[in-house]
Amino acid sequence: MSFSAQPLDIFIIGGGPAGLGTAIVAAQHGLGVAVADHSHPPIDKVCGEGLMPDTLSAMKKLGITVGHGEAVPLRGIRFRDADSLTCVEAEFSQGFGLGLRRTVLHAKLVERAAGLGVALLWGCRVSLGRDGQVFCEGRPVHCKWVIGADGESSPSRKWAALEQTRYEQIRFAARQHFCTTPWTDFVEVYWARDCQIVVAPIASEELCIAVTSRRPGLRFRDAFDQVPALASRLRNVCALGKVRGTRAALRRLRRVCHGRCALVGDASGSVDPLTGEGIGLAFRQAVALVEAIKRSEGHLSRAQSNQLHSYQAAHDRIGRAPRLMSRLMLTMDAHPQWRQRALRILAAEPSLFSRLLDVNVGELTFSRFGLGNALRLGCRLFRPGWEL
Ligand SMILES: Cc1cc2nc3c(=O)[nH]c(=O)nc-3n(C[C@H](O)[C@H](O)[C@H](O)COP(=O)(O)OP(=O)(O)OC[C@H]3O[C@@H](n4cnc5c(N)ncnc54)[C@H](O)[C@@H]3O)c2cc1C
Known part of the structure; x- marks a missing residue:
């Protein structure tokens, strides 16, 4: 392990x-x-x-680019109900997504951080002493800010x-890669009795x-x-x-910062995987956190508990849409009849699904999604006996 003998500005626990x-x-x-x-x-x-x-826009601001052949462009999202076979899809209204192996993304982040002079301490466990002192592999860490x-967990x-x-x-998840030619350039979400199965193409011959x-x-x-239908494709x-x-x-914390400590990414609360927004959220939180730290530099004599209040506010705002979408997904998961009805409504009116996708990826705010759309969806969902 090696890191500067100079006191650091920021010490970060976790290199995801x-x-x-x-x-x-x-x-x-x-x-x-x-x-x-x-x-x-x-x-x-x-x-x-x-x-x-x-997420790709946020990555670009970090200076991370993905080359041709390293990932697969994704056109949109498709929901399929395993029982009723209802299918609804929407394309991303702005640009495209990417299917990218996690290890490739990580290698790119590591390379970029190293290029900017970040001290990277791999294989190092961080612990806390009784007096609140942070230790890295048993050595005390001296820094202005500690980021979790x-x-x-x-x-x-x-x-x-x-x-x-x-x-x-809390839910439970598992993942595996499969060697086959992707049959679609959509991320497919299969809604089944006890689970959702998400299929994403990540290479010319590989699915996640x-x-x-x-x-x-x-x-x-x-x-x-x-x-x-999926089982037979994968046979x-x-x-x-x-x-x-x-x-x-799906977790929301009361507070994400305190004194000279702040949390970012899943440590600071997380959204349901079905939103596909975990990594993008982490990058946007990173920007908000560093802005708050910069803003508070020069005010170090002030009561430290107030220093990062702008981060708390930004964190709440940034997570609003994916949190709401997570709740919608979890409701669909818990109530199969409600889910089937919702999918049939969206299949009959695909523009509503497109607008929901826009809200999820931050292209559309709730206010622009419109009270009218929300009411139309709500009325149809809850109107007794509604059938297509
Ligand atoms: C099933 C599933 C599917 C998902 N799909 C998507 C998707 O398609 N798109 C998307 O954007 N997001 C997705 N997510 C969410 C995404 O994976 C997370 O939001 C993202 O990994 C959060 O990154 P992180 O850096 O906060 O945490 P992590 O990636 O978990 O990194 C935390 C790091 O901290 C380290 N660490 C922990 N404790 C210590 C310690 N004491 N000392 C030192 N190091 C420590 C760990 O080794 C780890 O490397 C999915 C999540 C799940 C569960």
Whole structure:
């Protein structure tokens, strides 16, 4: 392990997309940053590996580009109901998304951070002493700001006394890659009895398949039995690597910063994987956090608890649409009849689905989605006996 003998501006715990994204933005602003992660790059993780158009815009601002052949362009999102076979799809109204292997994204973030002079400490576990001192592999860390970017089950959230939630809903997820020619350039979401299966093309001969479910015991392969159309497509297809599992949370914290500590990415709360917005959110939070830190520099004598209040406000605002979309997805998951009705309505009026997709990817605000659209959707959903 090596990092500067000089006190750092920012020490970041966790070198996933949120930690590296924050380090890149901080370094772009001339701050001295170190990132410590107990794993070694490129770090893989359970992920649907679909990057929405707004995530790509955020990545561009970090100076990250994706070359031809490294990823697969995605045209939009398609929902399919496994029981009723209802299908609804919408194209992204601005640009395109990308199917990109998680390890490729991580390698790019690492390369960019290193190029900007960020100290990268791999294989280093961070811990907290009794007096609140942060240690990296047993050595005390001296810095102005400590950022927790240590993921969904973040230990630093607890250390910073920020673990109080407004709400939390835990599901379970697993992912595996498959070697086959993608049959579509849409991200497909199959809605089944106990789970959703997300299929994203990530290379000319490779698919990423992620299963998310309320049932902790649902086995990855058993999920396919609930979607016969997908099971038959995959019957003779070779799986690549092992199935990886994780928890998936919709979580909103009461606070994401306190004194000289702040949380970013999944550590700061997360949205449901079906939104495909986790990584984009982390990058936008990174920008807001570094802006708040820059703004508070020069005011270090002030009561520290107030220093990052603009980050708290920005964090709340940035997550609003994906949080709402997460709730919609979870309601559809929990109430099959309601889901089938919603999908039939959207299939009959695809422009509504397009507008919902625009809201999810930040192309459209709620106010522009319109009270009229919301009421039309709501009335149809809740009108008794409505049939198509
Ligand atoms: C099933 C599923 C599908 C998803 N699909 C998508 C998708 O298609 N598109 C999308 O944008 N998002 C998706 N997401 C969300 C996305 O994966 C997360 O939002 C994103 O990984 C968050 O990044 P992070 O850096 O906050 O956390 P992580 O990627 O979890 O990184 C945290 C890092 O902290 C390190 N760490 C933890 N504790 C310590 C410690 N004590 N010391 C040092 N290091 C530590 C870990 O090693 C890890 O590298 C999906 C999530 C799930 C579960």
